[in-house]
Amino acid sequence: MGNIGLLFEGFGHILTFQHVLLMMVGVTLGILVGVLPGLGAPNGVSLLLPLTFSMEPISGIILLSCMYWGALFGGSTTSILFNIPGEPSSVATTFDGYPMAKAGQASRALTLAFVSAGIGALAGVVMITLVSGWVANFALRFSSPEYFAVYFLAFASFISMGSSAPFKTLVSMMLGFALASVGMDTISGNLRLTFDIPELIKGISFLIAVMGLFGIGELLLTTEEGLRFEGIKARVRISEVGRTVLELPRYWFTVVRSIFIGILMGITPAGPTAASFMSYGLASRSARDKSNFGKGDPRGIVAPETADHSAGTSALLPMLALGVPGSATAAVMMGGLMIWGLTPGPMLFVERPDFVWGLIASMYLGNIVAVILVIATVPLYASILRVPFTIIGPVIVAVIFSGAYQVSNSLTDVWLVVLFGLLGYIFKKLDYPLAPLVLAMVLGDKAEDAFRQSMLLSSGKLSIFWSNGLVSTLMAIGCLLLLAPALMWVMGVSRKRLTRPDLRQDPNENPL
Amino acid sequence: MSSDGARGISRFAMEILVATATAALGVAVCYGATEAGAGWTEMGPDAGYFPFYIGLLIVFGSVMNILLAVTRQRKLGGVFIDGRRIKSVASFLLPLVAYAAVSSFLGLYVGTALYIAFAMHFQGRYKWWIAVPSGLAVAAFFFLVFEMGFKVPLLKGPVEAWFGIY
Numbered sequence: 267m268g269n270i271g272l273l274f275e276g277f278g279h280i281l282t283f284q285h286v287l288l289m290m291v292g293v294t295l296g297i298l299v300g301v302l303p304g305l306g307a308p309n310g311v312s313l314l315l316p317l318t319f320s321m322e323p324i325s326g327i328i329l330l331s332c333m334y335w336g337a338l339f340g341g342s343t344t345s346i347l348f349n350i351p352g353e354p355s356s357v358a359t360t361f362d363g364y365p366m367a368k369a370g371q372a373s374r375a376l377t378l379a380f381v382s383a384g385i386g387a388l389a390g391v392v393m394i395t396l397v398s399g400w401v402a403n404f405a406l407r408f409s410s411p412e413y414f415a416v417y418f419l420a421f422a423s424f425i426s427m428g429s430s431a432p433f434k435t436l437v438s439m440m441l442g443f444a445l446a447s448v449g450m451d452t453i454s455g456n457l458r459l460t461f462d463i464p465e466l467i468k469g470i471s472f473l474i475a476v477m478g479l480f481g482i483g484e485l486l487l488t489t490e491e492g493l494r495f496e497g498i499k500a501r502v503r504i505s506e507v508g509r510t511v512l513e514l515p516r517y518w519f520t521v522v523r524s525i526f527i528g529i530l531m532g533i534t535p536a537g538p539t540a541a542s543f544m545s546y547g548l549a550s551r552s553a554r555d556k557s558n559f560g561k562g563d564p565r566g567i568v569a570p571e572t573a574d575h576s577a578g579t580s581a582l583l584p585m586l587a588l589g590v591p592g593s594a595t596a597a598v599m600m601g602g603l604m605i606w607g608l609t610p611g612p613m614l615f616v617e618r619p620d621f622v623w624g625l626i627a628s629m630y631l632g633n634i635v636a637v638i639l640v641i642a643t644v645p646l647y648a649s650i651l652r653v654p655f656t657i658i659g660p661v662i663v664a665v666i667f668s669g670a671y672q673v674s675n676s677l678t679d680v681w682l683v684v685l686f687g688l689l690g691y692i693f694k695k696l697d698y699p700l701a702p703l704v705l706a707m708v709l710g711d712k713a714e715d716a717f718r719q720s721m722l723l724s725s726g727k728l729s730i731f732w733s734n735g736l737v738s739t740l741m742a743i744g745c746l747l748l749l750a751p752a753l754m755w756v757m758g759v760s761r762k763r764l765t766r767p768d769l770r771q772d773p774n775e776n777p778l
Numbered sequence: 779m780s781s782d783g784a785r786g787i788s789r790f791a792m793e794i795l796v797a798t799a800t801a802a803l804g805v806a807v808c809y810g811a812t813e814a815g816a817g818w819t820e821m822g823p824d825a826g827y828f829p830f831y832i833g834l835l836i837v838f839g840s841v842m843n844i845l846l847a848v849t850r851q852r853k854l855g856g857v858f859i860d861g862r863r864i865k866s867v868a869s870f871l872l873p874l875v876a877y878a879a880v881s882s883f884l885g886l887y888v889g890t891a892l893y894i895a896f897a898m899h900f901q902g903r904y905k906w907w908i909a910v911p912s913g914l915a916v917a918a919f920f921f922l923v924f925e926m927g928f929k930v931p932l933l934k935g936p937v938e939a940w941f942g943i944y
Contacts, residue, residue: 316930317928317930320929431843431846433839433842433843433846434839434843436835436838436839436842437797437800437836437839437840437843440804440832440835440836440839441800441803441836443829443832444803444804444807444829444832444833444836447828447829447832451814451825453822453825454824454825456814456815456824456825457814457825458810458811458813458814458825458826458829459807459810459811459814459829460810461806461810482874485870486867486870486871489866489867489869489870490859490863490866490867492866654902656897656898656901656902656903656904657898657902657912659870659897660873660893660894660897660898660901661894661916663874663877663893664877664890664893664894664916664920667877667878667881667886667889667890668886668890668920668924668932671886671932671933672924672930672932675933677878677881677882677933680878680881681878684874684875684878687874688871691867692792692796693796695792695858695859696789696792696793696796696858698796714828717823717828718822718823718827718828721822721823722822722823726818726823
């Protein structure tokens with residue numbers, strides 16, 4: 267198998283003292299942003315990105331991806347010890363993790379979470395190792411219309427699979443595209459959407475948007491709720507870790523099913539959050555003895571954690587092989603690749619195999635480092651959360667402001683972060699999803715280029731998107747996904763009309 | 779659902795307000811796109827061609843959101859934010875804005891020290907002899923990490939110049 271050989275070469279590239287040290291730094295910082303309220307994986311990666319501009323791309327991506335793994339672990343820690351999910355994707359872990367910890371089994375809950383998360387992540391990496399070369403080879407056949415179709419498919423699936431109202435997803439996504447097109451047009455070199463404001467000529471960085479939307483926005487939400495941390499004292503005992511690891515094989519079926527869900531959700535833009543909820547739901551519904559779910563059932567920890575992490579790692583596959591990120595964090599990392607002068611997508615496998623396989627190899631090692639580090643340092647992070655929010659909050663603001671300034675040494679960006687923060691706060695409260703906005707900001711230029719190049723090829727006829735089997739199939743799936751919410755709505759209305767002719771409300775948008 | 783008259787913004791009002799604002803943004807995008815040229819040139823689609831349709835889609839989505847909010851007004855009932863929460867959010871937001879403003883004059887290091895000290899003293903009710911050194915310590919830590927460690931300097935102002943740090 268060629269992939270295995272390439273993987274070993276990748277290990278050869280990354281097995282240096284410096285890289286292992288970077289992994290540890292990345293994981294440590296990641297756990298920190300995962301634990302702290304208001305700082306999550308997308309934002310932590312954005313804050314760290316400017317600091318990697320001067321690094322080798324491979325060192326940079328090791329630092330960033332390890333921060334991502336660390337953040338995923340950190341999110342689970344607070345879910346279990348404080349009943350506060352550090353990341354949206356670890357909400358499902360609170361359902362059984364916190365009750366188990368509260369019942370005096372904190373070490374067991376944490377170990378179950380970390381080890382099953384590690385297994386999930388490794389499964390995701392194995393999948394990437396086996397499949398990525400093949401996907402990239404397939405994608406080499408793509409030209410601009412196919413690329414546009416892939417982007418279209420990704421965005422259509424956001425609209426149909428998003429948990430909130432489809433029109434809110436549409437507005438959020440299109441705002442992202444509009445923000446991405448501010449500044450210089452990459453093809454003609456003309457300025458656009460700058461409204462004669464000189465500060466807008468250089469465009470608006472997606473990093474600024476992420477820091478504001480996810481960082482400041484989240485902090486505002488936290489202050490509004492007046493968060494009080496009521497943590498459980500945790501010390502992880504080695505003997506208990508060992509006993510819990512031996513307990514895990516009993517849940518092998520839950521693990522396998524969760525891995526499957528995670529990989530599926532991770533490759534599609536549904537992402538880790540959907541994966542963990544779905545996996546938890548399936549585990550609790552299919553269990554023979556349901557009585558313990560919600561009260562500290564081990565399967566209720568294993569299922570969401572495994573799915574969360576396998577989705578988190580799998581999200582890197584479409585980013586690397588197609589140039590379409592599967593999650594907000596993957597989108598930020600992809601932006602990083604472009605800043606370092608690398609073009610994510612199939613050509614990357616041809617031009618920089620050392621980078622691609624180095625990254626994949628680092629994912630194996632990074633996740634193992636993360637499991638060990640997180641088990642060893644849990645008490646330390648638990649104590650950080652006991653520091654009052656009136657200190658932590660302002661310090662996080664200061665870190666975000668400094669990070670925003672460093673993106674392009676400009677104070678305008680600091681003000682933009684404040685604006686994006688307000689926007690994020692309001693959008694979050696009104697159930698506008700934020701991930702599509704970030705994704706559209708990162709992909710905006712590429713999607714537009716693909717669209718315009720296709721238009722050039724066909725001299726302005728949209729029929730080019732239906733010109734061959736491959737592109738037609740992609741477009742057809744995309745259109746179906748777009749129409750799905752509308753079809754459900756029509757079906758719902760007609761069914762209601764039959765029973766109650768006076769009622770006209772759409773049932774597919776309940777979560778308000 | 780209705781007894782929330784005690785100073786606050788209703789969820790319905792906020793839905794309408796935000797959707798109107800996004801619609802206005804959409805119109806602005808369309809306008810900006812036509813200014814840049816939303817048509818077709820001999821080099822293919824003009825700079826504003828793609829953004830123009832993006833703007834139209836924003837307007838379309840916003841209008842749909844307004845319609846949905848109006849038709850489901852009863853279901854949406856409830857408050858977006860009440861008076862007490864407005865206060866606690868404002869007490870976090872206003873110092874943050876002041877932080878950005880002060881930093882434009884005095885630089886980010888001095889701004890950071892002032893902001894942390896202020897927030898700890900007034901929001902956290904720490905004594906000033908704890909708050910002020912903490913603020914200075916955070917600023918000094920930033921200086922060490924960014925300036926020395928990663929060599930990505932932050933904005934400096936007159937105070938640093940006075941001490942001879944560039």
